[in-house]
Amino acid sequence: MKVPALLDSLEYGPAPESASLAAQWLDDRKRTLGHFIGGKFVAGSGHFDSVNPATGKAIARVAQATTAEVGAAVAAARRAFGKWSKTPGHERAKVLYAIARQVQKNARLLAVLETLDNGKPIRESRDIDVPLVARHFYHHAGWAQLAATEFAGHGPVGVVGQIIPWNFPLLMLAWKIAPAIAMGNTVVLKPAEFTSVTAIAFAELCVAAGVPPGVVNIITGDGKVGAAIVEHPGVDKIAFTGSTDVGRILRNATAGSGKKLSLELGGKSPFVVFEDADLDSAVEGVVDAIWFNQGQVCCAGSRLLVQESVHDRFVRKLRDRMEKLRVGDPLDKAVDIGAIVAPVQLKRIKELVAKGVEEGAKLWQPSWACPRDGCFYPPTLFTNVSPAATIAQVEIFGPVLVAMAFRTPAEAIQLANNTRFGLAASVWTENVNLALDYARKIKAGTVWINSTNLFDAAAGFGGYRESGFGREGGREGIWEYVKREPSGKAPALKKVKPLKGAPAIDRTAKLFVGGKQARPDSGYSLVVHDAQGRPMGEVGDGNRKDIRNAVEAAHAAESWGFATAHNRAQILYYVAENLSVRAEEFARRIERMTGREGRVEVDAAVSRLFTYAAWADKFDGAVHSVPLRGLTIATIEPVGVIGLACPEEFPLLGFVSLVAPAIALGNTVVAVPSEKHPLAATDLTQVLETSDLPPGVVNIVTGKKDALARVLAGHDDVEGVWCFGTNEGAKAVEAASAGNMKRTWCEWGAKRNWLDRADGEGPEFLRAATQTKNIWTPSGE
């Protein structure tokens, strides 16, 4: 009997969760898992070991898919798509609901398997991952039910290839599969090679839940399998969560393919503690920010920014708390930090920590030692870190926190935003003014006020900047899995006769940069021809320096984003008013350039300006219904500087159709007008100049459209590019955009009827012009 000794020590003893049922489950499958294709479990042709990182022992053999198996999975998904996409929303909702129930009924098995395979503490897989998986399917059962009414005019994208990481194997699977199948898509999902076991367990639940064969397909294997999915011509969309490096490869690989792409990538998220924060609670926040899941979290609060006045006190408190953390057997219910997923990750963490020490940062780790066997790493704090240090810039993806002091809220914003990433941020202050102001200014898709790492299916999650694009969860996440059904074809416009006696050459239009007419850097002009092929004017032949100047001017005008929506609307109305005064002149000009009637286009452009003036103060955010006492605010923010390559077919209306939604919501733009008919846009500069539009909000660079769009796409200080042109142009834009992972929107092949209001304007444009930031604001005094 050891009670007397334990009464003296009052230690925590071992508290292991039993793995016997999970072991039985694996044994029943002879510890060998295949693929799930077309509703059937298919034995793999080759296998590799899936290892429990806490013990280093293999728990199962997982199949390595061949290209043929990838093809079979895509084919199965394609076959299933026809029926599933037409299955009524209510029927799809029932299937998702059944999946949610299956997850709940098998919750403990899933949690234990996840912990065995991944090394995360059983508390997290049991209390966080698996309940969120069920929650995601419940929530999206609802979207399936409402799809026809809430997303009228939209249909599924098709076959979706989904590639997920090893840090939240089941949860990322749920984030991917639930919205996809809710909206009528079918999926081919590849789990990470380190952690495939629960995906196959999930496949079995799909069978039990009555998911029709082929709607969900799961194939396992390494990165080559992922590449095969991405390159497969039968895949309509790729959804990826993982590293920014791989995201960049996918952006290049899918460029010009027409495949829709959503990327949820890396982060180096700031955790900001102001002097008036509840410091003890903020310390617990740090624990949940960087020591949750061993720090292997894309949105981990890995950069601690503390106001100088409380810095030392906070660091003392944090160290005391770190002494209390428990690292060890992930199946132990009283363990805080489990195993790092694999030796290769552990090696990377150790290398980066060594780099941190080498670069002069001060390392601190608790006095206790980690278990020797298995992949473990202690919680680690670096102080005296400069923003230039490697460990301050690179995503470590481990339990390593870097701390910096700041003096003022302004400096805290600068430091927080001094990163390529923009996934999340956590802000601690008891001052509501400071908290909300900070939340507005930080570049991140999710901001947690006095909290951290809160997730829910009803709130979108996703990044700014190089943390990727697209959202997962909530209404905003649904848009990634639907596409607009096009509405009709363009009407035939009446041909018009050329004007008699028009002068052969009239005037040379300049570029429009920073509110001024500017000569092109090249010193060359391009001749513009009329419908009969006769020269009718010249425009500047813009080059990369002109683009550079225009981007600078657009950035200088960023205060436009903070102007009131009412103010932006007034200016758009004023532009419309001034254009309408000169409607006949613009109509004649269009007729000369295009040889067809022009007035209908001018009138449509005036109406379109009215549309976006109207939307300016109506494209609202939302308050999401997440399980939180407080408000989770989905706020709509401009993308920033957007490059616009305008459609050829409607020289004025096409230009207005892109520029107006972008600036209505606070972006500033660099627009490249129709290459063939640029004069409508250059004429418009005079209208813009007389309509109180601040200089730099709209910049126009004429010239060779594809080449200029490519320059815009490669410019790292441009946050978005819309390219309405050729497939080759789109491909170059999408590939070049990978540099800073800018948001691109490319269309080619004249799909759109610009004269039609359903086709040529509306929320689709406004969504492209904005990104959603979710601000979690717990309340209660």
Add this chain to the structure above:
Amino acid sequence: MATTLKPHGSPIAPSAALPRNPGMPLDMREVARIRVNRSAVERRAATLGTRRTVKKDWQAAWLVQAVRVIDLTTLQGDDTPANVKRLCAKARQPVRRDLLDAMDLGGRGITTGAVCVYHNLVATAVEALRGSAVPVAAVSTGFPAAQTPMDLKIEEIRRSVIAGAAEIDVVISREHVLGEDWKGLYDEVRAFREACGASHMKVILAVGELGNLRHVAQASHVAMQAGADFIKTSTGKEAVNATLANGLVMVRAIRDYFQETGHKVGFKPAGGIRAAKQALEWLILMKEELGEEWMQPHLFRIGASALLTDIERQLSHFVTGEYAAAHQLPMV
């Protein structure tokens, strides 16, 4: 992995004979800088019991420890010597002897931390506990509402001290906190402490009536500055009594005070703690936030009565492998 909390600045050697908290001048700067975020505190409190657990022999040891820190309490209008004597007997022998023997604890002299009664029953309890190490605690100062004249509060303390109460559980005037009159609160508690003399003073904050958690933290600091030996959550008579969230705020204040001054102040949650599992959660709170020393009776008490029955039941299950009927365990 066990660690001891150290005061920041000059380390203080741990001493067996714990010096009492002498208090300090009222420090308004400390009180003014206090911030507490309710949502964050509640999140931490809600996961204390999911991040830590004790099983099997460890759980049995912790439950025995919980018994050792119980202030076995009766505070009813119909208390008489009969039920108070019974309570004292239970305090001397809180767990059935055969169960303690089975755990090799028969020789440990396991008792509860104290017996807690109203002034009128102090003498009875002192008499009933004579020869044991169990102290008698008296609730005082117009318990539970504290709406009596100050001179009578002082007199009540004095009478209980004279009657033999080694511990006095005083209750503060909520008005001082709600009006943020920290000087008023400080002076009140200081006067209580003087009246207590050699008896240890537990200061009841009545957290359920303080409006918000910031007030709970501020009142904790002022009470400690004024010389509290313990700070205690509640009388058990308020609508909200000992919650882990309130407790968390108070133990964090104790930690801050210790790290600033080197003085160790005890903590006593009271009211609503009925289940063995709750007692374990409170012990986890103390271990996590303050360390093992604060799990001992000189720095930790739980004010409760029915709790003991549930713990004894769990211990019986640990020893025998079966659940006991209530009538098989001696009643409180």
